[in-house]
Amino acid sequence: MIAVDVRVSPLEIVALLLAHSVIAGLLIEASLSRCTAFSLLLALSASLVASLRWHYSAHSSRIRRFIIADAWSLLLPQPPGAAPVKHALPVTLRCGEYLIILKFSPLTEGVGSAPAKVVRLWPGTLSRADASRLRRALRAAARLE
Numbered sequence: 382m383i384a385v386d387v388r389v390s391p392l393e394i395v396a397l398l399l400a401h402s403v404i405a406g407l408l409i410e411a412s413l414s415r416c417t418a419f420s421l422l423l424a425l426s427a428s429l430v431a432s433l434r435w436h437y438s439a440h441s442s443r444i445r446r447f448i449i450a451d452a453w454s455l456l457l458p459q460p461p462g463a464a465p466v467k468h469a470l471p472v473t474l475r476c477g478e479y480l481i482i483l484k485f486s487p488l489t490e491g492v493g494s495a496p497a498k499v500v501r502l503w504p505g506t507l508s509r510a511d512a513s514r515l516r517r518a519l520r521a522a523a524r525l526e
Contacts, residue, residue, distance in 0.1 A: 382448065382449065382450045382451070383448070383449045383514055383515060383518050384446065384447075384448045385446065385447055385448075385449075385507060385511045385514070385515055386445070386446050386507070386508070386511060387443070387444055387445055387446060387447070387500070387502065387506055387507065388505070388506055388507070389436050389437070389443075389506070390503040390504060390505035390506040391505050392503050392504050392505050393436065393503050393506075394433075394436065397429070397432055397433070397436075398429075401425060401428065401429045401432075404425055405422060405425055408421050408422055408425065409422075438459075442458065442459065443458070443459040444456050444457065444458060444459070444498065444500055445457055445458065445459050447485070447500065449470065449471065449518065452470070453467055453468065453469065453470065453488065454467075454468045454469065454470055454471055454485055455467055455468070456468055456485060456498060466495045466498075467488055468485040468486060468487055468488060468495065468498065469485070469486045469487065469488050470522070471483040471484060471485050471500075472484045472486070473519050473522075473523065474499070476516060476519050476520070476523075479503075479504050480501065480502070480503060480504075481501075481502040481512075481515065481516070481519070482499065482500070482501050482502070483499070483500045483502070484497060484498070484499050484500075485497065485498045485499075485500065502515075
């Protein structure tokens, strides 16, 4: 059994700010009317605020912790009082040095079952100990298949 705490990566925030800044710069440099440029910059600002609120909100759908056991996994969502959701073992979509992408499918398919959840683990999302334990467990699971 392995339990992993998931944090907000500073790299995610930097990438988000950089992407919005580049788009804002392109909008400013584009030959658009002032009204159109202002409207698009306002929409871009709203997008940035919504993205930052999603990362730091107490009511976010982010996963704050997951537990992988022998036959199932348990996802604990961001709100501390939210009910944990039981899923099947994760499928590793990518397991590199800088990015781990896991897909957690529901245990039972059908009406009322939880949707599949994709968890992207950027650098800084996991502690060093959690990251190395998770990589070892994923490599061991891949060797068994």
